[in-house]
Amino acid sequence: MHSLHAVIMAGGSGTRFWPASRALRPKQFLPLAAGRPLIEATMTRLEGLVAPEHVWVATNKKQARSLARLLPNLRHDRLILEPEARDTAPCVALATATVGSRDAEATMIVLPADHLIEPTAEFQAMLRHGIELASDGETLVTFGIKPTFAATGFGYVECGAAVAGGKGACHVARFREKPDRATAEQFVRQGNFLWNSGIFVWQVKAIRRAMALADKDLAAATDAMLLSLQKPEGRVKKSTFAQAPKKSIDFAVMEKADKAVVVPATVRWDDVGSFPALGSVQPPDAAGNVAVLAEGSSHIALDARDNIVYAEGPRTVATFGVSGLVVVAVGDAVLVCPRDKANDLKALVEHLRANGRDDLL
Amino acid sequence: MHSLHAVIMAGGSGTRFWPASRALRPKQFLPLAAGRPLIEATMTRLEGLVAPEHVWVATNKKQARSLARLLPNLRHDRLILEPEARDTAPCVALATATVGSRDAEATMIVLPADHLIEPTAEFQAMLRHGIELASDGETLVTFGIKPTFAATGFGYVECGAAVAGGKGACHVARFREKPDRATAEQFVRQGNFLWNSGIFVWQVKAIRRAMALADKDLAAATDAMLLSLQKPEGRVKKSTFAQAPKKSIDFAVMEKADKAVVVPATVRWDDVGSFPALGSVQPPDAAGNVAVLAEGSSHIALDARDNIVYAEGPRTVATFGVSGLVVVAVGDAVLVCPRDKANDLKALVEHLRANGRDDLL
Numbered sequence: 001m002h003s004l005h006a007v008i009m010a011g012g013s014g015t016r017f018w019p020a021s022r023a024l025r026p027k028q029f030l031p032l033a034a035g036r037p038l039i040e041a042t043m044t045r046l047e048g049l050v051a052p053e054h055v056w057v058a059t060n061k062k063q064a065r066s067l068a069r070l071l072p073n074l075r076h077d078r079l080i081l082e083p084e085a086r087d088t089a090p091c092v093a094l095a096t097a098t099v100g101s102r103d104a105e106a107t108m109i110v111l112p113a114d115h116l117i118e119p120t121a122e123f124q125a126m127l128r129h130g131i132e133l134a135s136d137g138e139t140l141v142t143f144g145i146k147p148t149f150a151a152t153g154f155g156y157v158e159c160g161a162a163v164a165g166g167k168g169a170c171h172v173a174r175f176r177e178k179p180d181r182a183t184a185e186q187f188v189r190q191g192n193f194l195w196n197s198g199i200f201v202w203q204v205k206a207i208r209r210a211m212a213l214a215d216k217d218l219a220a221a222t223d224a225m226l227l228s229l230q231k232p233e234g235r236v237k238k239s240t241f242a243q244a245p246k247k248s249i250d251f252a253v254m255e256k257a258d259k260a261v262v263v264p265a266t267v268r269w270d271d272v273g274s275f276p277a278l279g280s281v282q283p284p285d286a287a288g289n290v291a292v293l294a295e296g297s298s299h300i301a302l303d304a305r306d307n308i309v310y311a312e313g314p315r316t317v318a319t320f321g322v323s324g325l326v327v328v329a330v331g332d333a334v335l336v337c338p339r340d341k342a343n344d345l346k347a348l349v350e351h352l353r354a355n356g357r358d359d360l361l
Numbered sequence: 362m363h364s365l366h367a368v369i370m371a372g373g374s375g376t377r378f379w380p381a382s383r384a385l386r387p388k389q390f391l392p393l394a395a396g397r398p399l400i401e402a403t404m405t406r407l408e409g410l411v412a413p414e415h416v417w418v419a420t421n422k423k424q425a426r427s428l429a430r431l432l433p434n435l436r437h438d439r440l441i442l443e444p445e446a447r448d449t450a451p452c453v454a455l456a457t458a459t460v461g462s463r464d465a466e467a468t469m470i471v472l473p474a475d476h477l478i479e480p481t482a483e484f485q486a487m488l489r490h491g492i493e494l495a496s497d498g499e500t501l502v503t504f505g506i507k508p509t510f511a512a513t514g515f516g517y518v519e520c521g522a523a524v525a526g527g528k529g530a531c532h533v534a535r536f537r538e539k540p541d542r543a544t545a546e547q548f549v550r551q552g553n554f555l556w557n558s559g560i561f562v563w564q565v566k567a568i569r570r571a572m573a574l575a576d577k578d579l580a581a582a583t584d585a586m587l588l589s590l591q592k593p594e595g596r597v598k599k600s601t602f603a604q605a606p607k608k609s610i611d612f613a614v615m616e617k618a619d620k621a622v623v624v625p626a627t628v629r630w631d632d633v634g635s636f637p638a639l640g641s642v643q644p645p646d647a648a649g650n651v652a653v654l655a656e657g658s659s660h661i662a663l664d665a666r667d668n669i670v671y672a673e674g675p676r677t678v679a680t681f682g683v684s685g686l687v688v689v690a691v692g693d694a695v696l697v698c699p700r701d702k703a704n705d706l707k708a709l710v711e712h713l714r715a716n717g718r719d720d721l722l
Contacts, residue, residue, distance in 0.1 A: 019677075019679070300709075300712070300713060300716070300718065302708070302709050302712045303702075311695075314693060315692075315693055315694065315695065316380075316693065316694045316695070316718070316721055317694075317695045317697070318380070318694065318695065318696045318697070318698075318709060318713075319697050319698075320696065320697070320698035320702055320706075320709045321698050321699050321702035322686070322697055322698060322699060325683070325697065327695065327697050329690070329695040331676075332675060332676055332677065333676065333677045333678075333679065334672075334676065334677070334678045334679065334688065334690040334695055335679045335681065336678075336679070336680050336681070336683055336686065336688050336697055337679075337680075337681035337682050337683060338682050338683060341664075341681055341682035345681075347663070348661075348663050348679060348681045351661070351663045352661060352679075355661070357661065357677070360677055
């Protein structure tokens with residue numbers, strides 16, 4: 001049995017949950033997993049499946065210190081430091097080089113830090129299924145969540161033919177970015193579309209083989225990084241990392257791979273993409289108000305309906321006679337916007353940047 | 362020349378500006394006078410007219426300590442402590458007894474702590490006019506502001522016949538509580554209605570005489586308080602204070618007095634009755650947003666119109682895509698409500714009380 005590693009991808013620009021999230025405190029830091037940070041819950045979810053010393057966190061240098069503070073159980077040498085924030089393909093390249101420099105035969109789980117997934121037993125069973133499918137040393141496995149509604153906020157994976165003996169797995173036909181309403185409804189009607197979980201399982205040699213077939217530059221960058229890390233005290237230079245094309249691993253490799261399969265999963269899953277998704281974190285009350293309250297904060301609602309409230313610190317948010325709003329209150333900032341504007345917070349963050357308010361980013 | 366005293370009435374329950382105002386931090390504490398507390402500006406506005414040692418502040422025992430902290434220049438023995446919060450008639454009774462025990466021939470200015478008035482020179486000229494009218498030792502003087510619009514948020518004074526030789530002053534016909542829209546428009550059309558400023562000038566003997574004619578209980582309570590205070594180390598018992606009927610001085614005495622006159626004034630005046638009145642404190646920006654920002658707070662507006670923002674502390678309020686809201690952010694609480702609900706904050710405060718949130722009152 002070769003070693004099993006997990007690489008948690010923990011980057012993120014911190015714009016979609018502003019002002020709760022910031023450049024140095026992206027979404028995975030927020031206490032959205034039953035009051036605990038999402039990334040902490042992600043690590044806990046792997047316990048019993050992956051040995052603690054084989055759990056890695058990939059992040060950028062700026063966030064490394066605060067991550068280390070947040071995760072005291074994570075060994076310092078298990079942080080994979082991306083020299084700059086690029087897309088997921090460069091992150092996977094560096095992760096593959098890091099794990100591959102320790103065990104060229106290793107199996108890797110690659111997963112986002114900031115999703116909500118329950119229950120853990122079902123999640124681990126799903127991963128074991130993927131590990132089994134990847135055991136041929138060539139197959140790339142991803143996981144798709146059976147849609148429960150026509151979501152426009154998630155990407156989709158289109159399933160092709162069933163994998164022979166794959167226990168429900170099928171070949172990946174295509175990845176689809178977030179669809180519009182009509183397209184999402186069509187996806188759900190067709191039945192062969194799954195929500196793209198962004199979780200992968202493969203062996204080091206399988207992803208290296210697939211990169212070589214799908215994207216020569218990415219493969220070359222991975223080879224160069226591996227060479228650097230195989231040297232004693234070796235490290236990856238920024239210039240080497242920058243050779244990896246700024247693409248997503250879905251489109252750069254998965255979609256082009258000859259052996260990419262998707263495992264349908266029925267775990268309760270949400271990528272918590274923006275404030276309105278907090279309804280997945282905390283069910284609405286009778287008036288439709290969702291309140292996610294951290295650190296002793298509280299919410300008082302009077303004649304208020306369908307609002308999303310997020311608060312931190314010993315602080316009370318009172319919503320009085322308002323509906324359909326997002327209200328966020330943290331130590332140094334308060335945000336008020338309509339729910340349907342909350343998916344566009346990037347525009348506000350850009351406005352802050354343009355106005356020299358880097359102190360708030 | 363007999364002595365001239367000023368008594369600043371500084372009670373207030375702190376509901377209409379919640380959460381900025383609280384029971385122990387009513388409106389006059391808020392930094393609404395060019396960044397300074399309203400009561401501090403009220404004291405400053407009397408400088409040069411009233412000797413500092415003749416400026417008194419009437420308040421209740423609960424607020425006394427925080428008032429003393431806010432006004433280091435106010436001598437401790439110039440605080441008039443009301444044994445309980447009653448209406449303005451009991452406050453005037455105690456003030457009259459306090460000043461009268463020092464100088465039975467004194468002239469008193471009685472004025473609210475929490476109004477915005479500009480310019481000071483015109484305000485003092487207005488008071489001097491009143492002092493002159495009161496110099497007969499019998500006339501009670503109040504001041505009415507010439508309406509600039511059909512306000513429904515202010516009380517009105519109806520002017521009767523002109524005072525002979527009164528330089529524009531007229532006899533008080535009636536006091537009118539806050540009118541509805543149609544009545545307010547009629548008042549403005551008629552032209553003989555002025556906004557009730559709640560400011561008075563009279564001599565001690567004049568108000569005592571008027572009380573004796575208009576309200577025997579109030580007069581008796583004042584006499585009893587005066588008797589208490591004329592004793593060495595004398596103080597007014599709660600039971601004595603409670604003998605004064607819980608009425609406003611307007612209706613208990615002024616309206617019934619045979620010699621009550623009103624001086625029309627053109628000072629810029631606002632009683633800053635609720636958050637929407639903050640437009641008088643800080644002019645709206647081009648998008649109609651009013652932001653009153655204390656202690657280094659800031660406001661960021663994007664696609665936001667006609668909002669009222671009040672913030673304290675090193676804190677940023679971001680309004681994004683919203684309009685017609687009141688957003689208040691202070692250390693331990695945030696309020697979001699529509700502008701037209703802001704006049705009804707008492708309901709929210711009662712809701713907090715009913716839910717055991719006395720910590721927020």
